[in-house]
Amino acid sequence: MLEMKNVTKTFGAFKALDNLTMTVPRGTVYGLVGPNGAGKSTAIRHLTGIYRPDCGEITMEGSPIYENPEQKVRIGYIPDEIFYFPSATLEDMRKFYAGLYPKFDQELFDRLYGVFNLPPKSPIRRFSKGMQKQAAFHLAICCRPEVLILDEPVDGLDPVMRRQVMSLILSDVAEHGTTVLISSHNLRELEDVCDYVGIMDQGRMLLERSLADMQGATHKLQMVGDLPEDLEVLHQSSSGRLNTYILRGTAQEIADKVGAANPVYYDVLPLSLEEIFIYELGGVNYEVKNIIL
């Protein structure tokens, strides 16, 4: 669906994207994570056709996005810093968006007034930051995009509204098969909604995989007793007699091998997304703990 191949972008002497390659499969919710300055927003600005890469390709279903309105009209984008024309009301912006996006859903727009409770005739610049973010969702979703690109989408929203916005996104995915790319530096927030995750640092993609693959391939084992030798250990810690291991392998494989060794006690547990990244990448010289908040 969305693809970046070997994209490099420099700002003066600073290399913001360094041979970045990423793929967002159709119909997935893709979480793009990384610390501040990792290049997430820069990557998104390339995917939305704002920035021109120094080298590399950015395509949507094989067609370039940059300066290609036919592809860009299929993309809904909510930037990290929201933009509205000064003194424009939500109704003014509705007209503007409706003029630019042929699939703009006027009916949905009216219905969403009931969800977000935003005043239609007040200048948006007088809205709070959270309300402005809601207004951005209000507009972007009504464009009926095939791809929704969200840069730090729930920053500034209260917990209730975060949940509401996320459920709105997921219902859009469920109903229309929308592909969603969400960037965030908060893995916990993405864990519940993402199918795919890509982690960036210093302009490079460190890891890109489906969440199911990640969660199915690594597990936490807590046991009292000796660990069988044929298990691949990523990390080990002890508390009294209780040993905790991070092991590569499916839950069934681990349980079978550990059970065969008759330990005093054992339990195989799933890992959180945050733990997976910490332990997966802990061995390849990345200070993952520092880059995942």
Add this chain to the structure above:
Amino acid sequence: MKSRTSFCNGTVFKKNLTRFAPVWVAYTILILLYMTTILSLGSEYRIAINAVDVIPYMAVINLLYAFAVTVMLFGDLFNARMCNALHAMPLTRECWFWTNLLSALVFSLVPNLAVTIIAAPLMGQGWTIPLYWFAASFMQYVFFLGTAVFSVMLVGNRFAMLAVYVLVNFLSILAYWFAATLYEPQMYGVLFSDNIYILLSPCAQMACFHQMVGTSMYAWEAPATEAGNGPQVVFSTMASTGERFEILLGAGWGYHAICLGLGIALIFVALALYRKRELESAGDFIAIKAVEPVFLVLFTLGVGAFFQLFAEMFGTGMQMLFLAVGLVVGYYAGRMLMKRTTRVFQPKALIGLAAIGLVMVISFGLVKVDAFGIVRHVPELDEIASVTVNGNRYVAFNSRVIELTDKDQIEDIRSVHLDVIDNREHEYGLATGFHVIYTLTDGTTLERYYDDVLVDSYGGARLKEYYSAPEFVMGLEKSEYDVFAEHVNYFWYENTNLDETELKDYDMLALLEAIAADCEAGVMIQDYSFQDGVVRAGYLEFQVEYPDGRSDYLSLNVYETCTNTLLWLEENGFDVELGSIIGGYYN
């Protein structure tokens, strides 16, 4: 699925019109007031005359309006948030560009057209002047719009936009100012003509900047006149409205057409720059990297010249030191603006400063030693068609001009000129001015001015003869005395004023002849430098009105040595009292 985007986008166009409505409405009201004020003045002839006070300002209004419109429409490129959001939308850059440009044209075209259509029938003064005005104003606007859009694409913020817009529109004047400030003083006697610089600065040309200052404003030789106290447009009643309007434009239709073409060309250059523009440059001072060195050099030189001028204004005598300091300040300030940081003092940065300094030193050195022979250049006799000489180039009022076509006289002036150049390092002493304009046989002119010719030098002695000549002192040929004397309508001598009626009892022709005799005797010379130690004996003034409407004015100092003039005054009952000694000018 195909989007609703194309060459021009209706939604963006409508948004532009509504979002910036207050500005173009204000512009409409302004030009409506202008147009109706002018059209209410009466006859077409009078409208055309009075329009001269207004039309040049339309160029200034268009200069400012085009800037404002461009910043409004293209200013989103300066704001990273706006810029990113808008360029994520399904429009190409071409579409944004042409939609905004069309909006900008409509912002001027519609108000001007509407005002023309409303004002012309309303005021009942016909369509000619309003339509000419409309055409001229629109051509001016397109030019300024072109420069403004071009400037927008070079820069990344509003301050830089203003700086570059001023630079683009006034580059030639700034270059002139720079040359006149820094190099002209090093070139003895050389005058940099401002005509070419103004010609290359369309705003100055179209707004008649050169006519807004100076006493020669609006001078145009033609028989018919319009009397008044201020600067006047003088043109023939036989001239068509179109011809009159062309004169009023300050720059003709041809010039406007060239500017229109240039404006359109700049619009296409701006589009090319927009295509190349990296949007992350929003907020930067200069958006196009290749332009940075050019800007830095111009900025450095500008600040350097300003410092030098500052030193000159306050007479510190340390112009070169101030220039050097100004160059350093300008260079690092320019780098700070471009880099948006104060950390610009890296050793590597010295290379640029050293290069600018080296070019300055070399150019100063070449000018100082007159490497190109400009200072020493005096045209050969056979190259010269005529020579115009006067004593003070700045004060044409009291300093009459003589034009010489006789080869011997021209050679005489050449010899004075060569003597002045050869003796430029002369000693301190009483000095006079020598302003010479050679009209060459190929039609070009060469102008020089020296204000330090010692009166007791060879050049001073020769110039005294010319400056004493009756035609130089009085500005009259002998054959003109009787006409002049006949039409004197006011005469003053110290505390005595005579009007036209009272003057019938006086023989003005005899007075003129007495003055001429004193001129011939070399005692009526008006340049104070030649009258050192001589006591002044009053002040004569004549005002003349000729039947064809021309007027003239003559004022003369009379000295104790002007025996013929004093005799006429005493014989005609004027109280002659000797006054004080007038000092001369010391170089």
